Amino acid sequence: MEAIEPAYGTGALLLIAAGAVALLLFLIMKVKLHAFVALVLVSLLTAIAVRFPLADIPDVLMFGFSGTLGSVALLVAFGVMLGRLLEVTGGAQTLADTLIVRFGEKRAPLALGVAALLFGFPIFFDAGLVVFLPIILTVARRFGGSLLLYALPAAGAFASMHALAPPHPGPVAAAEALGGSIGVTLLVGVPIGVVAWYVGVMPVSRLMAARFPVAIPDALFGEVRDTRGNVRGDGEAGAEAGVGKDGAAGGGGSALGGRPPSFATVLLLLLLPLVLISFNTVLDTLVTAGTLDEGQGWVDFLSLLGNTPVALMITVLVALFLVGRPRVSSMGELSKVVDDALGPVCSIILITGAGGMFGGVLRLSGIGTALSDSLSDLGVSLIVQAFVIATLLRVAQGSATVALTTTAGLISGAAAEANLGDFKTALLVVAIAAGATVLSHVNDSGFWLVSRFFGMDEKTTLKTWTVMETTLGLSAFVMALGLWAVV
Incomplete structure (x- = not known):
């Protein structure tokens, strides 16, 4: 769908958006209304307030x-199936033990972050x-303490x-809109992203x-039971995996019986999903750049194989036969394991979908268009203007991708007139x-x-995730601004 012609001015639309957010927070935090119901209700009221035709x-x-x-x-369904299989077969414990032995307890958060940086290069958030x-x-179960540390x-x-x-897709689309080089954007974006993570995320975590x-939430994987249906505590799982107090990994078993799978x-x-998803993202980039x-x-x-749900489905099938089937007597037992993983994530899926509904109403309300028109000429440095517009669009309508692509389109004319060159264009991205x-x-x-994956309420998520995202973004912007000033 396309955004409607705004029925109000930018100021009124911003007030409606702010009021909708305030009402949503009140319903969830004070009234304790379920987040899914609150999101749908506020989405409906917001759609009425911005004067969408009632029939639409x-x-x-x-x-x-x-x-x-x-x-x-x-994505969530196949992801938690894979996670459950790694959990009950002892595979997750094997990988965690290896990380602990290699990096030690104090550097476990750093090890997780570095691994995520490598995995995050081709794979979506x-x-x-x-x-x-x-x-x-x-890893968090192994060491205890707040889950946020890991x-x-x-x-x-x-x-x-x-x-x-x-x-x-975001930086690729922005580089294309600004007429920049995707290769240079990659060479600039990756080091800034790594440093911004280390400066803006690690101390904050x-x-x-x-x-x-x-x-540590149990909603995703629940209680671990052995093949006789007995509940296994985390301590038992760690003991059977052969993990000593010094973090050394050894032999042991899994909740399904037998030894856990090897680290390899x-x-x-x-x-496997990393490689498969790379097919899609990398090939799409090469096609966009005209290389293919x-x-x-x-x-x-290859792009089909790299489609995220397809890649995760293939990985789940491989996991079923590689680590699951050797440890059970029948596929029926294994199907019960993955089926148990699906029930608890229904709430996560529905709430996330309702969050998308709320953001979608704000986007279609025309608030982004109205805000963009008002901010297209701020009379400040182009790089500062780009950051401010993207920030306001992000706050107003929620979608980072929409904020990124819309901002790039808005300033593309000014960027072309400035004749920036590939390096400065990459900094602008x-x-x-x-x-x-x-x-x-x-x-x-x-x-x-x-919020739902980490078992946090909305207030805690605002005080942690929102703050961390902000320090991450600010760190990246400060570095880009510094390089812009000296180049």
């Missing part, structure tokens, strides 16, 4: 909901987070790569972990991506994904 409102609501649900539901979740939870470095790494580094003792096997299962011709059969086939990263809140479907 159901389609408006479904636009954001179905779009988000279509991308999230399959939400897909990477889903695949990495069992590893994060297992979760935020990994989540921040995926967010940094997704926002700043081609071949992710330690601070947040000290202030917010977030417990677990690494293969994690690398569109419509070639082999390109389309970084500034836009930084603005599109900060202040993730309740109109962003990613906010709800993080």
Whole structure:
């Protein structure tokens, strides 16, 4: 659907958006209304307030909901299946033990973050987070303390790569709109993304972990039971995996019986979706850049394999037969394991979809267009203008991708007139991506994904995830601004 012609001026639309966010927070935090119901209700009221034709409102609501649900539901479902298989076979414990032995307890958050940076280069934020979740939870269980100490470095790494580094679609689209080089954008975006993560995420994760003792949620993987149906505590799982107090890994068993899979096997299962998804993202970038011709059969086939739900489905099938089937007596027993993983994530999927509904209503209301028209000529430095516009669009309508691509389109004329060159154009892309990263809140479907995956309420998510996203974006912008000034 296309945005409607705004019925109000920019100021009135911003007041409606602010009122909708305030009402949503009140209903969830004070009234304690379920987040899914609150999001749908506020989306409906907002659609009425901005004067959508009443007959069109159901389609408006479904636009954001179905779009988000279509991308999230399959991804989360296959992701938690893979995570559950790694959990109950002892694979997640094997990988966690290896990380602990190699890096030690104090550097475990850094190790998770570095691994997420590598995985996050070709893989989207939400897909990477889903695949990495069992590893994060297992390491956190091993050492105790706040989950945020281990979760935020990994989540921040995926967010940094997704926002700043081609071949992710946001920076690629922005570079194309500004007439820049995707290769130079890659060479500039990756180092800035890594440094911004280290400066803007790692210290914040330690601070947040000290202030917010977030417990490890059991909603995703629930209680681990052995083949006789007996509940196994985390201590038992660690003991059977052969993990001593010094973190050394040894032999042991899994909840399904038998020894856990080897480190090489677990690494293969994690690398498989990484490689498959790379087919899609990298080939799409090469086609966009004109290096490959569109419509070639082999390109389309590899792109299909690299479609995120397809890649995760293939990985789940491989995991079923590689680590699951050898440890059970029948496929029926294994099907019960993955079926148990699906029930708890229904709420996550629905709430994330409703978050997309709310953001979709704001986007279709025309608030982005009105705001863009008002800010297109701020009379300040182009790179500062790009950051401010992207930030305001991000806050107003929630979608980082929309904020990024819209901002790039708005300033493309000014960028062409300035004749910036590839390096400065890449810095401009970084500034836009930084603005599109900060202040993730309740109109962003990613906010709800993080909130539910990490078992945090909305208030805690605002105080942790939103703050971390902001420090990440600001760190990237400051570096881009500094380089802009000296080049």
